[in-house]
Amino acid sequence: MSVQAIAFDLDDTLLRDDRSISPYTISVLRRAAGMGIHIVPASGRTSSSMRRLVDQxxxxxxxxxxxxxxxRAPDHTxxxxxxxxxxxxxxxxxxxxxxxxxxQTYDEYRFYFNKYGKYxxxxxxxxxxxGEYVGDLEAFITQPTTKILLMDEPVRIAxxxxxxxxxxxxxxxxxxxKPYFLEINPLRATKGNALKWIAQRHGFPMTDFIAFGDSLNDTSMLAAAGTGVAMANAREDVKARADVTCRSNEEDGVAHYIENNVL
Incomplete structure (x- = not known):
């Protein structure tokens, strides 16, 4: 297997249920990077929400x-x-x-929402x-944005x-x-398209990408990568679109797959 890049979702994929990253997982990722493999976290999160995890x-x-x-680059530009x-x-x-x-919508450092409550x-x-309550979100939006997120009960979101x-x-x-999220992005804003852009930038084929994910927003990169890996805890419809499955996020599935198949 020729591997030049590894991409992975964060929540419910790389992160454990308490949103932590195990020392074992960090060690495996750093070993892969030391072999010259591109390590690419790929999330629905904003950059500000990802920074601490990327730095870790x-x-x-x-x-x-x-x-x-x-x-974004490692220095967050x-x-x-x-x-x-x-x-x-x-x-x-x-x-x-x-x-x-x-x-809700976002700027570089915070989110702006239309209704107080649990969401x-x-x-x-x-x-x-x-977060900052703004009430009328339509009136508040005066600049282009990367994403608008809606939240409700899963049946309503469907x-x-x-x-x-x-x-x-x-x-x-x-x-x-997530079942209670509806994420609305620009048309070309998919994880799969982002991975294609990265591969083209570095001059390697998509067949040399491995991608890991668990949810619907991961399916584009599982399909685009040479090897798409669904977590054991992934949705069944996501597993059906993947090439293989690995252990769950709670079992360091990403790291075990990399150690057994790449390193």
């Missing part, structure tokens, strides 16, 4: 944020970016308001970002995803990294 890993050649809307234009972002915010659903509090805890697809399929990227 300590060997990333770059990292993918916001489901592929950004690629932007090297590729896709943005939602203001008019489109405001359309999405207005649609969320019409459905009375929680929605804002839970997101603050899981992302380590500060309904909203279906409706969003009828409105924006072919013009926006729509995905769900």
């Amino acid at each position: 890993i300590g060997c990333a050649s770059c990292y993918v944020c916001c489901n592929g809307a950004e690629v 932007i090297i590729m970016q896709e943005l939602l234009p203001v008019d489109i972002a405001r359309q999405v915010a207005a649609w969320a308001a019409k459905h009375d659903v929680y929605a 804002a509090e839970d997101y603050k805890l899981s992302s380590s970002l500060e 309904e909203l995803l279906h409706e969003a697809q009828t409105i924006w399929e072919g013009s926006l990227s729509l995905t769900c990294s």
Whole structure:
């Protein structure tokens, strides 16, 4: 197996359930990097929410944020970016308001949300970002953004995803990294497209990429990579699209697969 790059999702893939990274996993990733393999964290998280984890890993050649809307260097500078234009972002915010659903957007360091409640509090805890209530999100958006995130109960999110697809399929990227998330990004902002951009930049084929993931926003990179690996804890429809499966995130599945098949 020729491997020049390894990409992996963070939540429920590399991270354990308590959102920590084991010393064993960090050691394996650093050994791979020492062999000249590109290490590429790839998450739906914003760059600010990824920084501490990327720094902890300590060997990333770059990292993918916001489901592929950004690629950043190890020093956190932007090297590729896709943005939602203001008019489109405001359309999405207005649609969320019409459905009375929680929605948020981002800048470099914080998130801005339209409704107080458990979703804002839970997101603050899981992302380590500060949030700010702005009320009318449509009016608040005056700059292009990488992503708008809606949150609700899984059944409602499935309904909203279906409706969003009828409105924006072919013009926006729509995905769900968790059952209670609906993530809306620029059309070309997928993890798979970000990995293709990275491979082209470094001059190696996509067949030399391994990618690990667990959820719907990972399927584009599992399909694009030469080897797509689904976690044991992945959704069944994600496993069906992967080439192989590995141990769960709680069992350091990414690290065990790399150690057994790459190192």
